[in-house]
Amino acid sequence: MANAHPEDKSTIYGGVQEQGTAPRAFSPHPSNDGELQQDFQTDLVTAIEQRDLRRGLAERHLSMLGIAGAIGTGLFLSLGGSIQTGGPLGALLGYGTVGLVVCAVQFALGEVAALLPVTGSFVRHAEFLVDPAWGFAIGWNLVYGNLLSIPSELTAICVLFEYWTDLNPSVFIIVFIVLTVAVGFSFVRIFGEVEYAFAILKILLVIFLIILGLVIDLGGVPGTPRIGFRYWKNPGPFVEYIGTGSWGQFLGYWSVMTAAVFSFAGVESIAMAAAETQNPAKAIPRACKNVFYRIILFYGLAILVVGMLVSSDDERLNDQSGTAAQSPFVIAASAAGIKAIPSVVNAIVITSAWSSSNQALLSGTRVLYGLALKGQAPKIFLRTTPWGTPYMCVLLFTAFMFLSFMSLSNSAMTVFWWLVDLTAAAVLVSWSSVLLNHIRLRAALDKQGIPASSLPWSNRITPYTSRAALCMTLLILLTGGWTVFTKGNWSAVGFVSAYLDIPLVIGAYLIWKFYKKTSIVPLSEIPLRKALEQTSTSFSQDVV
Template identity: 70%
Template sequence: FWTDVNPSVWIVTFVLLTLVVGLSFVRLFGEVEFVFAVLKILLVVFLVVLGLVIDLGGVRGTPPVYFRYWRDPGPFVEYIATGHWGRFLGYWSVMTGAVFSFAGVESIAMAGAETRNPRKAIPAACKNVFIRIVLFYMLAILIVGMLVSSQDSRLDRESGDATQSPFVIAASAAGIPAIPSVVNAVVITSAWSASNQSLLAGTRVLYGLAVKKQAPKIFLRTTSWGVPYACVFLFMTFSLLSFMSLSSDAITVFWWLVNLTAAGVLVSWISILVNHIRLRLAMQKQAIPITRLPWWNSWTLYSSYFALFMCIIILLTGGFAVFTKGNWNASNFVSAYLDIPLVLAAYFIWKFAKKTKIVALADIPLQRAFERADQKYESLAS
């Protein structure tokens, strides 16, 4: 978007900044994410208010829009097919992008081991995330649907920059030229925030695997303040993929990475849900009351089954377009489904090589785990 500066300068700058945050105290990560969260919240609030002003005709020379675009042409766009089925496919085709947008919400728990009092901090953080999603995501989507027609040709441009944002399109139509730069600035900081979260989550998972002897010992190496620097350096090598955006097909590469990331996120969520379901079933099997958990509710077992079903369906249909007539594309197929065989291969190779077995629900040492957690909590409280 800001073409007066070579894109490689921005890439190198943010890669180095991410490396600095990744090697620093986890407290610095928390402070940086707090600042980014405030910036994103302020941007969303600003855009929502601006959108309402434009929609209600508050900008001189711009007539009110209200819910005009909800009636004509309507909120859903036909994709591949026509009629109701085509509109459903149009809705379903954005699921991968939606998953990509929510990637990282599970990273809250990743920092639990480095949190002073996770029994209080993690539930509070989860509640804040839920409130932000409901208030800001849903409200912003509502306003976007009111501002711009679903058939606006500017939404289909392959620029991939801030000018493609519905808020920017509406602001430009209302004669407010400064909005694209504001949106682009916050989007860049949000991208940096996402890289920080991904680095934190990835390095902690890899370190945990090394602790369990499921990854090479070299990844156990940490700084004097406890950061697994070997894991950080490994993950930072993948940041070099960002230089692929310098090619003429940058937008195509971007969607490949979106598909790969979304599939990886779904695999991660599926693993989390399976473990949560087994935890609840094991507690029932061993007659351990749910109140032993520091944060719980009675319906999560059922919601976990539903979420697991939805994650599997979205994962399996993420690249459905390539199976329709005339839309086969090998690169899109690979980017949508590569993660599945990789994960299954890693799982079964380890299982057969180490001859591991799935632990029966009655044999999972939950009581000992709860006792150790209680002892740690009491030591922190004293």
């Protein structure tokens, strides 16, 4: 492997190839300890990742990755449950509230990632802007969550195939493990093209279902009456959940909001492969700021249409099969006599589940690579293929994919889903960290007298939206398991799955903090001027 010489050593941003470094050969071994130690002392884009990774993701890939992250199985299958819990208006308000939080998260991520386009995204940002121990804590929390989310998605694929066939589920597990690993080991551009294709399929299906739903609702299908907003009047726009009266209706809305968080899970991973993105200072902000329109168009219209199509007290919403049969779109289409819709929805949901597993693999492996860069994970995970894939990271995630075989045993499956539930709060922890990073960045700019307009991308309202969204995110996190505290609803498993992640993250933070004796980075000492200078240089050379 052609290591960078000390005099060639530089830390840079953007798409500029480091100067004076020979082309990289196959690197079966990580870089030498001296080079690693030098890289550990900075949070800028290191010479190691700049040399060993490849910029294969284009702006169009990032834009579609953002869409793929926002449109998942939850949109196709779970909206009916939200209507059932909160009513059509309660569900619309719940998803709308979380949608605004997601917009704030994406705008905050865009501002920081444009300045610091590093592998691992907000995990490395946390070390640079907050505390190295905090970066360690949320980094390993993300790795742990993605290690379990991939087999959970593979298990979901098996359940979805059961809608069509009784073939042994192990066949589908093996097939999709092979496919996922193949994408994971390939060029990052191949991953981008696969997700690009999936995103187009999902967009087309969502548009089709929204139009179909409106046609059914307005009586456009022969033999079906016009529905209009009938279900908003009876049984009503809200549903009483656990409580009664206005309080019960509020609890229904709040329950929808806590569930909606996990429908949007994954949108924060858009910048995880920033060091593998062409011109990240331009591409990442553009992809982030478009999330607002995606949420309004896809989730807003979809929830509105579902609330018009299906009554909140419809017994068919109790279907827990995990297949297309529980989709409110399928319920409405079946009632209208349209037989092909269930299979179409089921097929697209399968691609959505596999898309989610691919995104979890990319996100998890890049976070692990970033942790190894900073000396917070074994340096064996720095090994890359000639085309820039961190193959040792992929191998670790491949080993955990075989946990999906636990789905073949009922008792093992119970344990497996319990472990998956433990990672649910990690979404809110990640969002909180993105927002905290941004708040610290803006505070450091003020402290050092640097105008926000100096950033590669900025917005005048983000200092306010980040603070408001952080408060809301923490509130949702702390009330995530609120139902177990109500009379007759106590569940030890529910309590642990809702709250165990909080002490795990805090424990990891304190352990690394005391072990490495780290401290919160003073606002005046964050090297923002150096970062701005390097970002400006890389952007100008990218344009040239």
